[in-house]
Amino acid sequence: MKFWDRLGAIDRRIIYTVIGLAVIIPLVTKLTFPIRVSDTVRSAYHSIERLPAGSIVMISIDYDAASGPELQPMLIAVLRHCFKKDIKVILTGQWALGLPLGEIALNQVAAEYNKKYGVDYINIGYRPGYTALIVGIGRELRDFFSTDYKRVPIDSFAFMRRVHNYNDINLLVGLEAGATGDAWVLYAGARFGLKMFFGATGVSAPDLYPYLQAKQIEGILAGLQGAAEYETLVNEKGTGTLGMPTQSVVHGLIIIFIILGNLSYFVLRKKQK
Amino acid sequence: MRHQIPLIVVFITGVLLIVTFFIPHEPFGGLEQRFLIWYSIVAGFTMLLGLDSLTRYHLVKVRNQKSGWGYSIVLLLGLFLTLVLGFYSWAKYQSPFALGSPFMFLYTYVIIPLQATMFALLAFFIASAAYRAFRARTTEATLLLVAAVLIMLGRVPLGGWLWHRIVDLVDLIPGTHLAGLKNLEIFARINDWIMDIPQTAAKRGIFIGATLGGIVMSIRIILGIERSYISGS
Numbered sequence: 091m092k093f094w095d096r097l098g099a100i101d102r103r104i105i106y107t108v109i110g111l112a113v114i115i116p117l118v119t120k121l122t123f124p125i126r127v128s129d130t131v132r133s134a135y136h137s138i139e140r141l142p143a144g145s146i147v148m149i150s151i152d153y154d155a156a157s158g159p160e161l162q163p164m165l166i167a168v169l170r171h172c173f174k175k176d177i178k179v180i181l182t183g184q185w186a187l188g189l190p191l192g193e194i195a196l197n198q199v200a201a202e203y204n205k206k207y208g209v210d211y212i213n214i215g216y217r218p219g220y221t222a223l224i225v226g227i228g229r230e231l232r233d234f235f236s237t238d239y240k241r242v243p244i245d246s247f248a249f250m251r252r253v254h255n256y257n258d259i260n261l262l263v264g265l266e267a268g269a270t271g272d273a274w275v276l277y278a279g280a281r282f283g284l285k286m287f288f289g290a291t292g293v294s295a296p297d298l299y300p301y302l303q304a305k306q307i308e309g310i311l312a313g314l315q316g317a318a319e320y321e322t323l324v325n326e327k328g329t330g331t332l333g334m335p336t337q338s339v340v341h342g343l344i345i346i347f348i349i350l351g352n353l354s355y356f357v358l359r360k361k362q363k
Numbered sequence: 364m365r366h367q368i369p370l371i372v373v374f375i376t377g378v379l380l381i382v383t384f385f386i387p388h389e390p391f392g393g394l395e396q397r398f399l400i401w402y403s404i405v406a407g408f409t410m411l412l413g414l415d416s417l418t419r420y421h422l423v424k425v426r427n428q429k430s431g432w433g434y435s436i437v438l439l440l441g442l443f444l445t446l447v448l449g450f451y452s453w454a455k456y457q458s459p460f461a462l463g464s465p466f467m468f469l470y471t472y473v474i475i476p477l478q479a480t481m482f483a484l485l486a487f488f489i490a491s492a493a494y495r496a497f498r499a500r501t502t503e504a505t506l507l508l509v510a511a512v513l514i515m516l517g518r519v520p521l522g523g524w525l526w527h528r529i530v531d532l533v534d535l536i537p538g539t540h541l542a543g544l545k546n547l548e549i550f551a552r553i554n555d556w557i558m559d560i561p562q563t564a565a566k567r568g569i570f571i572g573a574t575l576g577g578i579v580m581s582i583r584i585i586l587g588i589e590r591s592y593i594s595g596s
Contacts, residue, residue: 102491109490123520126551155470155478187478190470193460215458219399219406226399229392233400240457292518299563300570315518338521340486345512347494352508355498 098354116335134287134309143176151183153267163317163330164289173203179211184220215239262286377585517554
């Protein structure tokens with residue numbers, strides 16, 4: 091009897107310690123698992139892959155550092171894919187505290203591919219009131235972003251002179267930790283026909299599936315697994331792939347804890363009867 | 364008058380924005396764009412309002428030495444330091460987000476670790492909560508539990524690894540040749556099915572309900588029936 095009681099009441103400090111070890115050990119031992127690429131990620135990948143060189147992709151940083159571990163690897167993988175294909179990138183962000191993460195990733199990946207600011211990519215920064223500016227860019231980008239994040243007029247950059255609204259942008263990549271993705275679909279997608287795909291945190295991704303099924307978006311990168319899958323397709327391993335063994339082991343442990351808890355529950359219930 | 368003027372402003376703005384959505388031609392199109400720019404400006408000022416409210420609340424807390432006033436000092440110091448570094452970086456580097464600026468130093472070495480730590484703690488709490496609360500007490504709870512376990516397996520490479528081991532084990536039985544089934548990736552497929560069909564159906568139902576609620580609430584606000592947004596109503 092005592093065994094089953096104990097099994098159903100494991101001290102939380104033991105659980106925390108086991109989870110802590112499950113996070114650290116796979117990272118230290120560099121455990122690896124093969125990554126299976128899902129259709130939703132493959133379809134997102136192809137929406138960039140089929141764009142010709144010189145196309146323009148807008149990336150929106152709609153997350154902050156709390157969701158960085160899941161979404162930053164996606165940003166880096168998408169930037170690598172764009173720069174590999176000589177696609178020009180416009181970076182913006184609807185979360186003020188996320189924009190520095192975009193700047194960090196842009197500088198890192200641009201250096202890897204020898205891309206130049208203002209020629210191959212630009213960071214137009216953040217403006218408050220995202221629903222208004224998502225609708226407003228459909229008419230004229232300059233009404234909201236007349237300068238880049240360093241207050242340099244965007245018309246001083248050659249490739250930006252031809253960008254006025256969504257007709258001049260080939261694809262939007264939204265990296266979402268909240269509900270901003272809904273606004274992109276409802277206003278930029280449904281009203282102005284902008285093509286887009288999203289990378290989202292594991293908890294936000296389920297909200298986006300109805301849009302995917304209705305073909306309003308091209309694909310979804312869901313959670314760290316989505317980042318790892320995109321890294322696999324781009325053939326550049328990053329922190330997404332590195333984190334998957336840890337996530338796998340922790341998921342396995344949580345399942346074991348759930349089974350133990352239920353075993354104890356059923357045995358004790360049977361004995362009480 | 365204090366209540367009637369906001370109601371009139373809301374009514375005119377609401378009706379105009381509906382009209383401009385369906386008639387994007389001039390003069391309505393230009394009018395809509397103007398409204399959107401105003402909205403963006405007003406949204407900017409709401410941040411100042413938030414800053415003012417936050418500062419006042421914590422200053423009062425410190426002055427009256429209410430419980431936890433020490434944390435308020437930390438908050439005010441953090442706020443002040445971030446503002447100073449932000450303005451300094453803006454002045455010297457044209458943007459607080461410029462790499463190498465003092466603001467980016469603060470962001471990289473304080474804000475990122477703090478936010479990441481707060482979020483990372485969830486893994487520990489979720490593990491503990493799942494162990495304690497996830498019991499198959501009813502049919503609904505059992506369904507939820509089974510779906511959660513299958514999703515947890517299907518979402519990570521562990522599911523694929525486990526499936527391969529299951530096929531290998533079954534293959535040990537003499538006369539069975541199931542190696543071809545390895546590519547089936549059963550857990551990943553179950554995950555895809557749950558996400559695509561029952562999950563999406565439920566989400567769509569919630570979305571439609573919430574949107575209908577949003578439309579009803581918007582009409583009530585435009586027509587002045589719903590007045591709770593006006594202070595004192």
